[in-house]
Amino acid sequence: MFILNENEPEELVTYLKQQKWLQEEETIISVSKPGEGNMNCVLRIETETRSFIIKQSRGYVEKYPQIPAPATRVLNEGAFYKKITSSQEVQDLMPKLLGIDAVNNLIALEDLGKTNDYTVLYDLEQKIKQEELLQLVHYLNGLHKNFQKTVVDDELTNTELRTLNYEHIFDYPFREENGFNLDTVQEGLQALALPYKKDSELIQKMEYLGSLYLSKGKYLLHGDYYPGSWLKTADGIKIIDPEFCFYGLREFDLGVLLAHMYLTQQEDAAIAFVKEKYHFFVDLNAVILNGFIGAEIMRRLIGLAQLPLKMDLKRKATLLEFAQNLILK
Ligand SMILES: Nc1ncnc2c1ncn2[C@@H]1O[C@H](COP(=O)(O)OP(=O)(O)OP(=O)(O)O)[C@@H](O)[C@H]1O
Ligand SMILES: [Mg+2]
Structure with a gap:
């Protein structure tokens, strides 16, 4: 080897x-x-x-x-x-x-060149430009349009990695005794997370959303569509790192994108713009989409896969509550 x-x-x-x-x-x-x-x-x-x-x-x-x-x-x-x-x-x-x-x-x-990805957005000092948003949505439009199946099969199930990701998104953040002290990320975060870990209705919804994430679907997904997978090149935005790809629900890719727009505090107009430009928006299940948005926000705030997010505790509290509402409603 x-x-x-x-x-x-x-x-x-x-x-x-x-x-x-x-x-x-x-x-x-x-x-x-x-x-x-x-x-x-x-x-x-x-x-x-x-x-x-x-x-x-x-x-x-x-x-x-x-x-x-x-x-x-x-x-x-x-x-x-x-x-x-x-x-x-x-x-x-x-x-x-x-x-x-x-x-x-x-x-x-x-090699796409010595460029940066979009994780600078977590400094919360920049808004994504409209033309950049358009490119980001254009990618999902192309992917979800050109790679769809009429019959679900076993191509690219990526089951093992998906199971690992499932745990980190839908399970681990909501375990009280997961061995991860959130105060090491930010003092007070552990206490902020506790009510969510005790919310049985929320946990039940996470299990449901998790089972949807684990089920097979018709659309090829990037699977990790967040600023770390977007490179800023001389040639515009390029997308990398589709290691979490699978055939699943389109709501997942769009949900992750929208979650990171909330996490990076983009304006409501920008979020509306993404929804407007995504070709298949009217075909989506709003409950599932909102659930995936909420789940991704929560796991990034109180799960293990932390972001270099420069956000005070108060704003995190607001965002957690917002995410909870998205999931429960
Ligand atoms: N084709 C490429 N051209 C230029 N730079 C690249 C390319 N692929 C990867 N990189 C750079 O290398 C970094 C790591 O690559 P990549 O995200 O694929 O690795 P990873 O181990 O899967 O990362 P992560 O743990 O974030 O998922 C990227 O953030 C980017 O800066
Ligand atoms: Mg990766």
């Missing part, structure tokens, strides 16, 4: 040449981390003339090796990238897939 390691350049060169991801005459001038990731090992390879990205998944979460994760998950991501090549409008908004190594759980991707 080849283990990707920034500090073993010779082994890396041998490996990349074996894969034919690097030509015999090419030399590497730099190996670096292209950005902050948690889940996987992601590296940028630069030669004299070009650069590309390689990504390896392992049997655990890269940043928290004590948390197990399905080792082959990057192959689902690879399968997603392969799939979307058939739609120009979706491919145009994503890096090109350069290769898949199913033996060692690696994929190679086009």
Whole structure:
């Protein structure tokens, strides 16, 4: 098994040449981390003339090796990238897939350049521009339109990773004894979260929403459509990291997008704009959509997958209550 390691350049060169991801005459001038990731090992390879990205998944979460994760998950991501090549409008908004190594759980991707993602939005100092919102919705429109099934089947079920994600969204945040002291994130957050962990009606709704998340659906979803998956490039917004992809309910992708618009305190007009521009909005189930929006807001505030969110406790309290209402109504 080849283990990707920034500090073993010779082994890396041998490996990349074996894969034919690097030509015999090419030399590497730099190996670096292209950005902050948690889940996987992601590296940028630069030669004299070009650069590309390689990504390896392992049997655990890269940043928290004590948390197990399905080792082959990057192959689902690879399968997603392969799939979307058939739609120009979706491919145009994503890096090109350069290769898949199913033996060692690696994929190679086009390098979109040294750019930032949109996690700066969590500073709460910026509003997303309307043209950017349009691109974000345009991506979902293309994905949900071009990749839909008439009959549900077993393609890209991504069950293992989805089960892990299910726990982190719908279950873990609502467990009183989950071993995560929220006061280490922000003093007072643990107490703020407690009433929600004791709310049996809310927990019942989360179980219901979770079962919907785990069920198979007709539409190919990105599965993690939040600012960390959006890159700001010279060519406009590009979308990366579809490792949580699956065929499911469209409400989930749109719900996550809208949840992060609330989390980054976008204006009501911007939220209305997204709903207006999403082609399938009238076909959606509003109860499910609102439930997914609320669930994503809550898990980002009181779950393990915290964001670099610069928000005081009072605003978090307001947002939690808002999310609870979305779920219960
Ligand atoms: N094709 C690309 N072109 C340019 N930069 C990239 C590309 N793919 C990834 N990156 C950079 O590497 C970072 C990590 O990549 P990615 O999000 O795919 O990894 P991950 O381990 O799945 O991350 P996370 O834990 O956030 O899900 C990205 O935030 C981005 O900055
Ligand atoms: Mg990821």
